[in-house]
Amino acid sequence: MSVYTQLTDDQFAAFCQSFGVSFARAIPITQGIKNSNWFIQTTDDVDGTYSYVFTLFEERPPADIEKMAVILNQLNGKLPVAAPLAVIESNGSQTDGDDKRYVIHYEDKAITLVPCLAGSHPEQTTQAMCHDIGAALAMLHETLQALQPSEQYGVPLYPWSDVRDREMQFMPGDEAKLMSDIWRSYSELPLTTLPKGLCHLDMFADNTLWNLQKGEARLTGLLDFTEVSVEHYVMDIAITINDFCTTWGVAEQGESVNFDRSKMAAFLQGYESIRPLNNDEKRALPVMLAKAAVIFWLLRLNVIHYNRTEGRTGDNIMVKNPDLMKRLAAYHWAQVEKAQNTVFVLEHARYKDDDRNNDVEDFKLIGVFATEQQAQAAVSQLKNQSGFKAYPNGFHIDEYPIGQIHWSQGF
Incomplete structure (x- = not known):
């Protein structure tokens, strides 16, 4: 501000x-x-x-x-x-x-x-605070569903792809590749299956207020609703997790970026106490965490761009370090890449009378897929075709890490 x-x-x-x-x-x-x-x-x-x-x-x-x-x-x-x-x-x-x-x-x-609301911005977050902000964000998502059509109340999403295209021209090759890889992975998500609605999209710790007493923190304020837009709920979740579950080291300590997965678990527990996530949202979250970090990486680069082009100067101008969000994006992307070292094998077994307790009369290896969503899409494509539709219980999807022996004994 x-x-x-x-x-x-x-x-x-x-x-x-x-x-x-x-x-x-x-x-x-x-x-x-x-x-x-x-x-x-x-x-x-x-x-x-x-x-x-x-x-x-x-x-x-x-x-x-x-x-x-x-x-x-x-x-x-x-x-x-x-x-x-x-x-x-x-x-x-x-x-x-x-x-x-x-x-x-x-x-x-x-x-x-x-x-003015009571309370102060937290210098550090706790697992309990992450749980509470998760529940608050879910309540926000649920409550704003009453405003329909939601597009009438949300402001347009910022054209971050334009900022990406401008900034990538000046990035080192490794940074441009990181941003491009994350953006591509996001575009390959099953976005049409992810629930959407009015989202805050800037729920950082410094946009919240807490009353700290006797070692416990009570949420007393949610601030800055200028970015409320229609977006996937899981993106809003990812944005909030990225700040609340990350410890940002001060400049004197090298501005470290330390993500706490136990805090993320507490946040998700709080969120799902109000609004449970569906399976597609859970599968999309790792990529959304990386994409959310990219968006705020671009946001900070964009502020620097406009400060420079519009001649904004003075002691009251504060610029946040974009490199911190780049490093957080790299951390999340490493987790996604680690998860991508597995494949999903789709098979079909024709059981007698389509009962899995009976003998297998025929067996087909249908395909190997990079994601479970792709394997599920193949099942949807095949299940009504001749033969398969008479044996719907025969489809199997199994996850296998790449480069490992999965049968280590003789036969």
């Missing part, structure tokens, strides 16, 4: 008055990389306390921010979110229901004012 647009105290006072808030002081918030944000101290606040967060959205059009306000109101009461204040009309009243306005404009940019 770097500060890109500078406002005067008189401007802050006028904007805050539009929301019915008496302005005293604005304090820049320098964490984050997309919008300009300030804490707002009102005339009723004591020194060092702030009641609101004032956001000037640098990229998103006001219409997108209006959608965000509807989304936050939908979640309000089920999750700890800060719903934008309604604009006070010229006669001093607020409009009701669907006619409420939550956004004011400044140079074609949107401004909102939201209440």
Whole structure:
């Protein structure tokens, strides 16, 4: 939430008055990389306390921010979110229901004012916190299904493939290959079978607030809903896992990237306590983790690109290291490649009376496939064909590691 647009105290006072808030002081918030944000101290606040967060959205059009306000109101009461204040009309009243306005404009940019939420950003996450954020993300996915059609409320997905094509021209060969391999593997997933809906898509730890007491953490705030879009739920899961389950070393420690699979297990347990994943989502998750890291690798490169081309400079501009996301992408891709050292063998045995307890009357090796999904697709293609349709219980899919002997004795 770097500060890109500078406002005067008189401007802050006028904007805050539009929301019915008496302005005293604005304090820049320098964490984050997309919008300009300030804490707002009102005339009723004591020194060092702030009641609101004032956001000037640098990229998103006001219409997108209006959608965000509807989304936050939908979640309000089920999750700890800060719903934008309604604009006070010229006669001093607020409009009701669907006619409420939550956004004011400044140079074609949107401004909102939201209440400050209690709590603080976590410096480190625990397994318990990963469990709780998993459950919260599942609740978000479930609750926003009520907003239909979902495309009407979500903003368009950013054209990351364009950023990829631009940045890959300047990458070392190994980095470009890593990005290309992950992107290709993602495109080969059975994407049409993966559930979709409105997703947060930026649920990093610094977009959450927690109340830490007696060694326990309670989730008190979910922030930054500017990226809510229609996407596969498993992508939103992967984005959140990547930050909550990774320990990012500080610069003095070499900026290490350490992914914790036990934290990921806790996250998934929390998520599935609200919304169970289907088998396709579980199989897609390893590639989605790599792709999600690639997206945020590109996002950070994109920020550097726009800072350079638009001359953005100053002490309030913060740039996150894209190399950290590159290394996380490489870690996940290594796990995918390790999993790809297996094949799936599809066979069909014709049992007498199609009963697996009976003798085999005929046996066919149908094919060897790189993924279980491909083998299942072959079963779907064959099961209604002549012969096979009379013996549907005869299909077998077995997983075999490559390069190993699977029968070590004589016969």
